[in-house]
Amino acid sequence: MMQMPQPDASVLARRQAILAALQSALPGAVIDDPAETRAYECDALSAYRCPPLAVVLPRSTDEVSRLMRLCQDLQVPVVPRGAGTSLAGGSMPSQDAVVIGLSRMTEVLEIAPEDRLIRVQAGRTNLSVSGAVEGLGFFYAPDPSSQLACAIGGNIAMNSGGAHCLKYGVTTNNLLGVTLVLMDGSVVELGGPTGDGPGLDLLGVVCGSEGQLGIVTEATLRILPRPAGARPVLVGFDSSETAGACVAAIIRAGIIPVAIEFMDSPCIRATEAYAGAGYPDCEALLIIEVEGTPPEIDEQLSLIRDIAMRFDPVEFRESRSEDESRRIWLGRKSAFGAMGQMGDYICLDGTIPVTALPSVLAGIGDLSRQYGLAVANVFHAGDGNMHPLIIYDANTAGDLDRAEALGADILRLCVEVGGCLTGEHGVGIEKRDLMTVQFDPPDLEAQMRVKDVFDPHWLLNAAKVFPLEVSAPRRDRRLNRPADAA
Ligand SMILES: Cc1cc2nc3c(=O)[nH]c(=O)nc-3n(C[C@H](O)[C@H](O)[C@H](O)COP(=O)(O)OP(=O)(O)OC[C@H]3O[C@@H](n4cnc5c(N)ncnc54)[C@H](O)[C@@H]3O)c2cc1C
Numbered sequence: 001m002m003q004m005p006q007p008d009a010s011v012l013a014r015r016q017a018i019l020a021a022l023q024s025a026l027p028g029a030v031i032d033d034p035a036e037t038r039a040y041e042c043d044a045l046s047a048y049r050c051p052p053l054a055v056v057l058p059r060s061t062d063e064v065s066r067l068m069r070l071c072q073d074l075q076v077p078v079v080p081r082g083a084g085t086s087l088a089g090g091s092m093p094s095q096d097a098v099v100i101g102l103s104r105m106t107e108v109l110e111i112a113p114e115d116r117l118i119r120v121q122a123g124r125t126n127l128s129v130s131g132a133v134e135g136l137g138f139f140y141a142p143d144p145s146s147q148l149a150c151a152i153g154g155n156i157a158m159n160s161g162g163a164h165c166l167k168y169g170v171t172t173n174n175l176l177g178v179t180l181v182l183m184d185g186s187v188v189e190l191g192g193p194t195g196d197g198p199g200l201d202l203l204g205v206v207c208g209s210e211g212q213l214g215i216v217t218e219a220t221l222r223i224l225p226r227p228a229g230a231r232p233v234l235v236g237f238d239s240s241e242t243a244g245a246c247v248a249a250i251i252r253a254g255i256i257p258v259a260i261e262f263m264d265s266p267c268i269r270a271t272e273a274y275a276g277a278g279y280p281d282c283e284a285l286l287i288i289e290v291e292g293t294p295p296e297i298d299e300q301l302s303l304i305r306d307i308a309m310r311f312d313p314v315e316f317r318e319s320r321s322e323d324e325s326r327r328i329w330l331g332r333k334s335a336f337g338a339m340g341q342m343g344d345y346i347c348l349d350g351t352i353p354v355t356a357l358p359s360v361l362a363g364i365g366d367l368s369r370q371y372g373l374a375v376a377n378v379f380h381a382g383d384g385n386m387h388p389l390i391i392y393d394a395n396t397a398g399d400l401d402r403a404e405a406l407g408a409d410i411l412r413l414c415v416e417v418g419g420c421l422t423g424e425h426g427v428g429i430e431k432r433d434l435m436t437v438q439f440d441p442p443d444l445e446a447q448m449r450v451k452d453v454f455d456p457h458w459l460l461n462a463a464k465v466f467p468l469e470v471s472a473p474r475r476d477r478r479l480n481r482p483a484d485a486a
Contacts, residue, residue: 026067050092068215077462079097080211088349092429113223147302177190212464236314264378268331312332349421367409390407432464448474
């Protein structure tokens with residue numbers, strides 16, 4: 001079971017005074033009624049929840065700055081929040097924390113197609129960024145499956161990816177600049193319209209920093225011209241390992257499709273029952289999408305067909321119409337909803353070298369049998385970003401613990417083969433205690449020193465990312481300092 005530190009008793013004792021100070025700083029923006037703060041108690045890692053001290057919904061960088069300065073002066077912890085779709089518990093609050101939510105900051109500030117950029121407030125949803133430029137023939141490439149709901153600030157904090165990131169890269173590859181509010185209320189601009197700002201690459205440090213360094217209030221994003229066309233193929237296989245080997249062969253041949261998505265049989269069956277996309281009943285399938293003009297698409301698909309045929313696919317289905325393309329993607333896009341119908345699940349996010357896919361898939365199968373828990377796999381195979389879904393029953397005593405132990409072993413396996421604990425969902429509280437598998441003490445110390453610079457009092461999302469016993473001396477230092485001495 002995930003542990004959280006005890007809330008700061010001095011903050012809880014000052015609750016009424018803190019609420020009054022927040023109300024007076026931002027009248028009408030503070031939520032403290034427990035019935036209304038309930039919606040902020042957890043994110044998409046819903047097995048864990050905690051009521052916050054209060055939620056504040058600012059509308060501008062200036063308002064965020066005032067709030068942050070106030071919280072630092074009062075020594076109150078802050079948890080930044082976008083849409084709360086984190087699968088790692090990144091935006092789960094603590095009892096002594098003020099949630100600063102960006103859901104009212106959704107404005108488009110600038111669109112410059114000639115410079116291929118858009119500037120938005122960080123609470124704007126991912127999908128509506130593309131929506132703002134589609135009439136101009138452009139789109140914003142990173143496309144998390146949660147894109148209808150998740151916010152750009154959350155995407156930046158988690159360095160989010162998506163199905164089409166094989167070709168276009170993840171958030172960090174499409175981010176040009178941010179406005180960042182630090183814990184002391186100061187506002188800094190990192191990067192800029194050209195994407196390669198002067199000095200150290202602090203933009204790269206902030207992207208993926210999980211709300212540990214500051215609150216992103218505005219973002220300048222790279223937009224790209226829409227491709228002439230795109231076409232997917234669906235390839236079915238009689239084993240997961242064969243599908244994994246086919247992915248490695250496609251990448252080795254130097255072909256970069258825009259997406260290669262993988263689903264195994266438990267996932268295929270669940271999505272068929274849920275969405276009826278007409279997928280073949282096979283052990284594993286790949287959805288491979290390529291982009292370009294019709295001749296470019298034909299050429300790439302012909303190469304992919306040649307490679308796939310070497311692996312004796314049980315089906316090779318090439319889309320011939322918009323409707324067929326939609327149906328090929330339908331099951332994949334419904335996969336998480338479909339798995340939710342099967343029971344409770346934990347969604348993992350390990351990343352591995354593509355060549356390790358067959359052996360890691362076999363290893364996951366062995367671990368699943370060993371723990372007696374079903375694991376379904378649906379993931380971005382082209383860049384080795386795996387999402388094993390561990391199915392468990394929250395109402396069966398001990399099942400969650402078993403599922404978490406199985407998840408930890410799967411992530412250890414990913415690190416053992418040269419991979420990483422997280423590809424796109426972040427560490428949050430979910431993988432916090434596994435950080436020692438990936439990093440040795442000097443590595444963790446170096447990362448914490450970066451946080452020391454941005455957030456010297458360790459007020460921002462402090463119980464996340466670093467194992468609690470590793471961050472304890474820094475967090476305790478704050479607890480021993482009275483608010484008025486800060
Ligand atoms: C069904 C489903 C599918 C998903 N699919 C994908 C996927 O394909 N790819 C992927 O990468 N992720 C995916 N996710 C995970 C999630 O959507 C992403 O991590 C997303 O970027 C979180 O955005 P959010 O606005 O919801 O952030 P939140 O959950 O609100 O916050 C996430 C983290 O960012 C911090 N944060 C939020 N806003 C800011 C800000 N403005 N400044 C600083 N820190 C901030 C929070 O403190 C927290 O640590 C999926 C989630 C779900 C539920």
